[in-house]
Amino acid sequence: MTTNLEQTIEEQFETLQILNVKGEIVNKSADPQLSDDELKELMKRMVYTRIWDQRAISLNRQGRLGFYAPVAGQEASMLASEFAMEKEDWLLPSYRDIPQMVWHGLPLVKTFLYSRGHFEGGKIPDDVYTLMPQIIIAAQCTQTAGVALGLKKRGKKNVAFTYFGDGATSQGDFYEGLNFAGAFNVPAVFISQNNRFAISVPVEKQSATKTLAQKAVAAGIKGIQVDGMDPLAVYAAAKNARERAINGEGPTLIETLTYRYGPHTMAGDDPTRYRTEDLDSEWELKDPLVRFRIYLENKGLWSKEIEDEVVETAKEDIKKALKEADQIPKQKVSDLINNMYENLPQNLQEQLEEYRKKESK
Amino acid sequence: MAQMTMIQAITDALRTELKRDENVLVFGEDVGKNGGVFRATEGLFDEFGEERVFDTPLAESGIGGLALGLTMENYRPVMEIQFFGFVFEAMDSVAAQMARLRYRSGGKYNAPVTIRSPFGGGVKTPELHADSLEGLFYQTPGVKVVIPSTPYDAKGLLIASIRDNDPVIFLEHMKLYRSFRGEVPEEAYTIELGKANVVREGKDLTIITYGAMVKTSLKAAELLAKENIDVEVIDLRTVNPIDVDTIVQSIEKTNHAVVVQEAQKQAGVASAVIAEINDRAILSLEAPVGRVTAPDTVFPFAAAENVWLPNEKDVVEKVKATLNY
Numbered sequence A: 001m002t003t004n005l006e007q008t009i010e011e012q013f014e015t016l017q018i019l020n021v022k023g024e025i026v027n028k029s030a031d032p033q034l035s036d037d038e039l040k041e042l043m044k045r046m047v048y049t050r051i052w053d054q055r056a057i058s059l060n061r062q063g064r065l066g067f068y069a070p071v072a073g074q075e076a077s078m079l080a081s082e083f084a085m086e087k088e089d090w091l092l093p094s095y096r097d098i099p100q101m102v103w104h105g106l107p108l109v110k111t112f113l114y115s116r117g118h119f120e121g122g123k124i125p126d127d128v129y130t131l132m133p134q135i136i137i138a139a140q141c142t143q144t145a146g147v148a149l150g151l152k153k154r155g156k157k158n159v160a161f162t163y164f165g166d167g168a169t170s171q172g173d174f175y176e177g178l179n180f181a182g183a184f185n186v187p188a189v190f191i192s193q194n195n196r197f198a199i200s201v202p203v204e205k206q207s208a209t210k211t212l213a214q215k216a217v218a219a220g221i222k223g224i225q226v227d228g229m230d231p232l233a234v235y236a237a238a239k240n241a242r243e244r245a246i247n248g249e250g251p252t253l254i255e256t257l258t259y260r261y262g263p264h265t266m267a268g269d270d271p272t273r274y275r276t277e278d279l280d281s282e283w284e285l286k287d288p289l290v291r292f293r294i295y296l297e298n299k300g301l302w303s304k305e306i307e308d309e310v311v312e313t314a315k316e317d318i319k320k321a322l323k324e325a326d327q328i329p330k331q332k333v334s335d336l337i338n339n340m341y342e343n344l345p346q347n348l349q350e351q352l353e354e355y356r357k358k359e360s361k
Numbered sequence B: 001m002a003q004m005t006m007i008q009a010i011t012d013a014l015r016t017e018l019k020r021d022e023n024v025l026v027f028g029e030d031v032g033k034n035g036g037v038f039r040a041t042e043g044l045f046d047e048f049g050e051e052r053v054f055d056t057p058l059a060e061s062g063i064g065g066l067a068l069g070l071t072m073e074n075y076r077p078v079m080e081i082q083f084f085g086f087v088f089e090a091m092d093s094v095a096a097q098m099a100r101l102r103y104r105s106g107g108k109y110n111a112p113v114t115i116r117s118p119f120g121g122g123v124k125t126p127e128l129h130a131d132s133l134e135g136l137f138y139q140t141p142g143v144k145v146v147i148p149s150t151p152y153d154a155k156g157l158l159i160a161s162i163r164d165n166d167p168v169i170f171l172e173h174m175k176l177y178r179s180f181r182g183e184v185p186e187e188a189y190t191i192e193l194g195k196a197n198v199v200r201e202g203k204d205l206t207i208i209t210y211g212a213m214v215k216t217s218l219k220a221a222e223l224l225a226k227e228n229i230d231v232e233v234i235d236l237r238t239v240n241p242i243d244v245d246t247i248v249q250s251i252e253k254t255n256h257a258v259v260v261q262e263a264q265k266q267a268g269v270a271s272a273v274i275a276e277i278n279d280r281a282i283l284s285l286e287a288p289v290g291r292v293t294a295p296d297t298v299f300p301f302a303a304a305e306n307v308w309l310p311n312e313k314d315v316v317e318k319v320k321a322t323l324n325y
């Protein structure tokens, strides 16, 4: 039996869609009114990222890159939300959220070094406000509450954005992060990218709730579910969440309904073991690039020539970044030892000497 | 006898115990339909059904608590932590709850839980997948820690772990999963927990080691044999508790010892082994006990693994230094 309370909670979480799969505006009042340049820029980023994703997958297969979690399908969810961030807003990404880091200012070469397992990949430039990709599922959620509390205490007009998956909402850290953010009323935006699977486990098995957005209710913060394949809906939700955060109206949980077309990571995952081709094709029909391309073309803002140019730029950038990555010296154990403390304790000083000797042989 | 990889031997042990005892339940992240990210539970979901082999929501502390709770209804949980670096998420449920259940209840309750988990370097995983964290659980009275080094040992030790009435952490070195095959009997058999195995006999020096470093040490022993140095190699098999009798017996014969572990110097169980030797066999020693370990950094970024992990050259050098002390 469904209680009235449950009914009212679920009724509050209808999916926000602004641009439908045919590239038509279906919710005029919610249209975020991006300028023509902004619309083009967002499309450019999505096209660029899709090319980069394809290259990264093939470079991984050739052994030229290491760890990589594919992103195709999630471009709107990732990039239209990051598009609402200001330069000095903090980003707390997961292992899959490398594109947001780059569009937030991280040089591409860093992401390749990270992928190869080189500590230079984690050395974030001073003017880029991001943490390293988080491997531990949902650990970034509690940290986001901390970053946002710091921003609030400093009186800065900035916001902390964090990204994680659908599976991540099962972790205690997820609930703790939302709850802390709500309790301290801090400027934080939590983005759960619901791509329907946590490796092989479907989201239906993670939780009995019908939406992930409604998990905000227990923390007393705002929650919203959006069509994560719709760049305008994702942007509108993120923009609104940011404004509310800045105005002291509290944190928001955004659930984006999306899909990853590829495997979980490039380390041996086989999606055919746990999802059907029908499901894949159903989601491919909702593709964010396809509908945004139609929308922009109808406005006279996009053409094949522009798209080709973006593709070329992406390919060139990747080539350059790879070359740069190849030139970074290999890591030595002595480098790793030097990364451990401000002042090396006795044991590590001794080991530093030992390894320096070995390395100079 | 069948030739199996270690991962096949593990699946075989799980199947054996699922068949034998209907109270055995296998669960964790992706262990159901997907058969585990390493395919350790391949086929078990189809064979035994979702009632016995199932996926959980993504939360290690939840998995640990679920396991403890199920023991109250006399189930025998075999839970998986997908990679052992994620055990920090389950630290309370394992170290603060399961490990103390028997003690806190005056022996009324116990937690016959087996925690399976892959770990170990050399396969270029991302952060927190490969760390050798067995030392944390050596320092946790109330649990046992088992680390097999061959397919044969993996099956016998896993069956023994599942049948054990106390919590057992069963650590599977990823590098050993598929790197070689070995003979594995088809029938069920157990290898006693807490007993070491002398994998190579020798008279000059005793190497005490475990996990992937058993192979490394055996390779070193081959190299040393060419120089007429005759090394005995002990595979601990269980690192909590440590089989001190086998170690002491060997040292009384060889009068020299080197401990080899993949973990950092300040981690692992090398320092515990040395302390036991100090207590029990110091007068048999002709030189201080040598140690081969990784340096005291965080587990290295993937591209630096090969220079960070101890190798057979390190072992050879340390053996010689100990003999020439």
Ligand SMILES: Cc1ncc(C[n+]2csc(CCOP(=O)(O)OP(=O)(O)O)c2C)c(N)n1
Residues within 6 Å of the ligand: A096, A135, A136, A137, A164, A165, A166, A167, A168, A169, A195, A197, A198, A199, A264, B029, B058, B060, B082, B086, B089
């Ligand atoms: C604490 C922890 N447990 C398990 C894992 C292994 N793991 C990596 S990704 C993943 C699934 C995550 O799914 P989701 O949160 O939906 O994010 P997605 O990968 O789909 O983006 C799992 C189980 C991990 N990295 N950290």
Ligand SMILES: [Mg+2]
Residues within 6 Å of the ligand: A165, A166, A167, A193, A194, A195, A196, A197, A198, A199
């Ligand atoms: Mg997911």
